[in-house]
Amino acid sequence: MAKVFAHLRLIAGALALAFVVATAMPVAAQQPNSVNPNAAAVKEQQLLQQLNKIEGRGTIPDVKSYVLEHPAGREWREFHGVTLKWIGGIFILGMLALLTIYYLWRGTLPIEEGRSGRVILRFNVFERFVHWLTAVSFVILGITGLNITFGRSLILPWMGAEAFSTWAEWAKFSHNYVSFAFTIGVVLMFLIWVANNIPTRADLEWFKGGGGMFGGKEPPAYKFNGGEKLIFWISMIGGGLVIVTGFVLLFPFYGTSVSGMELAQIIHSVVAVLYVSAMFTHIYMGTIGVEGAFEAMVDGTVDANWAKERHSLWHAEETQGSVGQAQAMRQPAE
Amino acid sequence: MARMKFLCDADRCIECNACVTACKNEHEVPWGINRRRVVTLNDGKPGERSISMACMHCTDAPCAAVCPVNCFYTTADAVVLHSKDLCIGCGYCFYACPFGAPQYPKVGNFGSRGKMDKCTFCAGGPEADNSKEEYEKYGANRLAEGKLPLCAEMCSTKSLLAGDSDVIAQIYKERVAKRGYGSGAWGWQTAYRENIAT
DSSP: OHHHHHHHHHHHHHHHHHHHHHHHHHHHHHGGGGSOTTTTSOOHHHHHHHHSSEEOBOSSSOGGGGEEEOTTHHHHHHIIIIIHHHHHHHHHHHHHHHHHHHHHHHOSBOOTTOOOSOEEEOSOHHHHHHHHHHHHHHHHHHHHHHHHHHHHHHTHHHHOHHHHHHHHHHHHHHHHHHHHHHHHHHHHHHHHHGGGGSOOHHHHHHHHTGGGTTSSOOOOOSSSOHHHHHHHHHHHHHHHHHHHHHHHHHSTTSSOOHHHHHHHHHHHHHHHHHHHHHHHHHHHIIIIIBTTOGGGGTTSEEEHHHHHHHOHHHHHHHHHSSTTSSBOOOOTTO | OOOEEEEEBTTTOOOOOHHHHHHHHHHTOOTTOOSOEEEEESTTSTTOEEEEEOOOOOTTOHHHHHOTTOOEEEOTTOOEEEOTTTOOOOOHHHHHOTTOOOBOOBOSSTTOBOSOBOOOTTBOOSSSTTOHHHHHHHOOBTGGGTOOOHHHHTOTTSOEEEEEHHHHHHHHHHHHHHHSOOOOBTTHHHHHSOOOOO
């Protein structure tokens, strides 16, 4: 009897085990289906937070199109639309205002002793050529460049969309092509004038004396005074920066990405507006600011008295050294 | 009016590039210009997803904001279009665009760009609807014919949706609810500052 029970127990146990296994199997078979197939999927927000841009692989030859998203353009937009306009507006208008106030206050700084009638050669024909090559291309680049930033809000409304677009397209082409002339100008300028523009103790004295701009005599200076040296180095450093970043922008995707070009544009435009505002002082001093200065860049000569008052050390060099070497005489009757 | 948008359901895209081909053919887009492209992320790895991307026709479009000649305009359907007559090819819209949508034919010396070209949501340009001039500059104007963009229309898996924002968002939500997952409307947060809650 006990044997029969034992058999039954065994059968019942086997059945129970079979039931458990049979019911458990489908559960195990369904296991993969309950996994979220999206769990390992790339997530947009996560990628943007990690990389600030989303890049993958594509099948078209245009490799730069493999960047799916780069929202950084938004910061560049903010810079271009707001920050740059403020920087440009403040520096350019501020500088014009300062110069206007200065002119109303001091007027044209005269040659105290009057013209002597004797002239000294200040810039030879090559120096003048290099100056005007750089100057003319700088003015063209400045106007066409400012047009890209300020044209839409300042000129477009009264010029009309069609006419403004035609002008802006020509401006863009000139900006692209004239850049080469400007580059040559800056390089030559560096070569011919760098030796005269090394800062010296005399420049320190010149700056201490305010350069004679705020009353008193102009402190002694060599061929270039402290202010002119400052303008020279602004042109070299500022010019160098706009040239390098300009060429990066002129050749899109040659070793740069979109973010590289955005950065290049930011440097290019900020340096450019600062450069333009600095050049206003140079243009002012070279024209209406100082009597007898402009002719140095026209026929290359300056009046001997101007040289004595403005660049006494240079005047001494020129007159005491080998006379006639860099000296030109003009008839006093002129 | 409708607020037109694209939505690419990345969980459905099989990277067949039919949208790219359809677009190029429909608008006779020149060689080297791709108004639409498919980008595959995590290629060959678990969680790989492909997304078809073109101009997203952003709300407060960055391209329009930075354009120096103001050549962009937004239609009543919220499609961002531009005038190739006004465009000067400066490339600023490309710097500002989060989606790499603007394309430029390479013309002339060094890197000079020609007139910008981009996805029009099959809505042409400022010229008269379906005129010869419009077709030559911007391609077909399917919207004026009452049709939706061809890329989405012929998507084999219906991954790429184009149409009114509310309608396509609803379709996507239903899909996500039914299948239980969805990797979101790619680009919507960047383009429209909003996403589809799923």
